[in-house]
Amino acid sequence: xxxxxxxxxxxSVQEGRISILNCDYTNSMFDYFLWYxxxxxxxxxxLISISSxxxxxxxxxxxxxxxKSAKHLSLHIVPSQPGDSAVYFCAASxxxxxxxxxxxxxxxTKLSVKP
Amino acid sequence: xxxxxxxxxxLFRKEGQxxxxxxxQNLNHDAMYWYRQDPGQGxxxxxxxxxxxxxxxxxxxxxxxxxxxxxxxxxxxxxxxQKNPTAFYLCASRSGGKKTQYFGPGTRLLVL
Numbered sequence: 001x002x003x004x005x006x007x008x009x010x011x012s013v014q015e016g017r018i019s020i021l022n023c024d025y026t027n028s029m030f031d032y033f034l035w036y037x038x039x040x041x042x043x044x045x046x047l048i049s050i051s052s053x054x055x056x057x058x059x060x061x062x063x064x065x066x067x068k069s070a071k072h073l074s075l076h077i078v079p080s081q082p083g084d085s086a087v088y089f090c091a092a093s094x095x096x097x098x099x100x101x102x103x104x105x106x107x108x109t110k111l112s113v114k115p
Numbered sequence: 116x117x118x119x120x121x122x123x124x125x126l127f128r129k130e131g132q133x134x135x136x137x138x139x140q141n142l143n144h145d146a147m148y149w150y151r152q153d154p155g156q157g158x159x160x161x162x163x164x165x166x167x168x169x170x171x172x173x174x175x176x177x178x179x180x181x182x183x184x185x186x187x188x189x190x191x192x193x194x195x196x197q198k199n200p201t202a203f204y205l206c207a208s209r210s211g212g213k214k215t216q217y218f219g220p221g222t223r224l225l226v227l
Binding site for chain 1: 119121146160165203214215216217219220221223
């Protein structure tokens with residue numbers, strides 16, 4: 001049973017527009033959420049994170065929003081650039097339990113930014 | 116220059132052969148992880164280690180083994196018991212007090 005879901009396998013956006021990538025989770029014990037960006041045949045690169053005590057975190061063109069009541073988070077990229085074309089993974093971590101610190105990953109959303 | 120290195124970049128395995136993937140980090144991180152990525156899939160946890168000389172099975176540990184004799188090193192052995200080893204293998208590490216994991220460049224394992 002998937003605890004972290006990225007329901008859109010792919011997303012296509014025009015350069016300069018906003019990209020919105022979505023992620024849903026089911027485990028209410030998750031307290032920290034991360035977004036990673038991955039190019040083919042490379043390791044994921046950490047992008048941005050958010051703690052469950054916040055509802056927004058911003059870093060340059062990237063903003064992550066967290067809606068705890070809906071168990072939903074989203075990554076906004078504004079403006080989108082062709083170099084943003086990659087697979088984006090959402091990940092979550094639980095505060096308690098034997099696997100504290102472990103990340104649960106979604107299946108990823110492939111973003112294509114067209115010039 | 117601090118980071119995580121994985122070697123080799125490509126690895127070929129013959130039927131019935133054990134192969135070992137290397138992962139080294141000089142970030143002084145306590146925790147290290149091994150993931151497997153298949154096409155169209157997320158990252159699935161194979162093994163993890165929170166401290167030296169201790170490691171735990173992840174979600175898909177069958178057919179794999181690890182060791183953690185040094186803080187910097189966490190090699191993964193893909194044994195002949197792993198019937199579908201073709202995948203992209205990723206190593207990651209994390210500082211003890213933090214949640215963010217940092218990844219190496221990955222090793223592509225192919226079966227001959």
